[in-house]
Amino acid sequence: MSFSRVRASWLAAAGVLLASQSAWAQDGTKLYRELCASCHGEDGDGDGPAARFLTPLPRDFTSGQFKFRTTPLGSPPTDADIIRTIARGVPGTAMPAWSGRIDAAEMAAVAQVVRGFGSTAAPPPAGLQIPDAPALDEAAVARGQVFFQAMCATCHGETGAGNGPGSEGLTDGWGEPIRPANFTRGVYKSGSAPEDLYRTISTGLQGTPMVSFGALSDAQRWDLVATVRSFETARRWERGRVPQPPRSEP
Ligand code: HEC
Ligand code: HEC
Numbered sequence: 001m002s003f004s005r006v007r008a009s010w011l012a013a014a015g016v017l018l019a020s021q022s023a024w025a026q027d028g029t030k031l032y033r034e035l036c037a038s039c040h041g042e043d044g045d046g047d048g049p050a051a052r053f054l055t056p057l058p059r060d061f062t063s064g065q066f067k068f069r070t071t072p073l074g075s076p077p078t079d080a081d082i083i084r085t086i087a088r089g090v091p092g093t094a095m096p097a098w099s100g101r102i103d104a105a106e107m108a109a110v111a112q113v114v115r116g117f118g119s120t121a122a123p124p125p126a127g128l129q130i131p132d133a134p135a136l137d138e139a140a141v142a143r144g145q146v147f148f149q150a151m152c153a154t155c156h157g158e159t160g161a162g163n164g165p166g167s168e169g170l171t172d173g174w175g176e177p178i179r180p181a182n183f184t185r186g187v188y189k190s191g192s193a194p195e196d197l198y199r200t201i202s203t204g205l206q207g208t209p210m211v212s213f214g215a216l217s218d219a220q221r222w223d224l225v226a227t228v229r230s231f232e233t234a235r236r237w238e239r240g241r242v243p244q245p246p247r248s249e250p
Contacts, residue, residue: 046061066206140222161182183229202214
């Protein structure tokens, strides 16, 4: 095959690809307007008509700040990060889980729209590879407690209830008040599996006072995961032991 024929077929293929990509972009924009704009705003600035009723506020995508990432603090998220959030939603907030309502291709298309509202200059760096979780047993909880009391309790409280001395008066990157997570509730914005907590502890939540603790060793981070989860279990255990009021007969 001559050079020019290779080039011609390459150009034809690229043309087909571009055409299908632009149809894809159109679909994404349409879906975004239908499903997301009421909260996140037509222009992605977080100022849709429903926004003023919500705490926390819908994300302002034009800020380029994303909380839920596998990439280092200060970096844009990967496509997979945005898609994961769209699929699972943000538990404990108004952000719905879209898995089962739109398909994988639609999520990918709408994720590109979301990304497009911010600065598209730099491609995201490679995301964190999460190693397999070791045993998160009582020994891990105890080891993690030492770090937790030293580094986390000031915000999250000694018992993980989100009420440490540093928990008052915090604001987020958009100037809104924010509170540290209360671990006794067992509701996590970025997922409750050990791997999810490992990711949050490793990369932090951009635009919040929750910074990255990626400088800790793998083992230290897993120990912290065990400790964070133990606060939830302790609460359940306590609840079981609280004497119940006598049942009144109807
Ligand atoms: C009912 C309101 C509502 C709708 C509808 C909604 N969102 Fe959200 N969304 C939120 C809120 C509130 C947050 C912020 C949660 C937080 O900051 O803790 C959020 C956060 C997000 C984030 C997190 C970004 C980050 O910081 O990592 C993404 C991505 C997102 N939404 C995408 C979408 C997409 C795409 C749609 C439509 C398919 C959509 N949302 C529809 C309310 C909504
Ligand atoms: C300066 C205060 C501060 C310190 C110190 C801090 N955090 Fe946080 N953390 C926060 C805030 C604020 C949030 C809530 C962010 C939000 O709601 O968007 C949070 C959220 C979290 C979450 C919840 C993520 C989710 O998915 O909902 C985890 C897990 C967490 N922190 C773990 C830790 C651990 C472990 C440490 C210590 C190594 C720590 N934090 C230290 C302020 C802090």
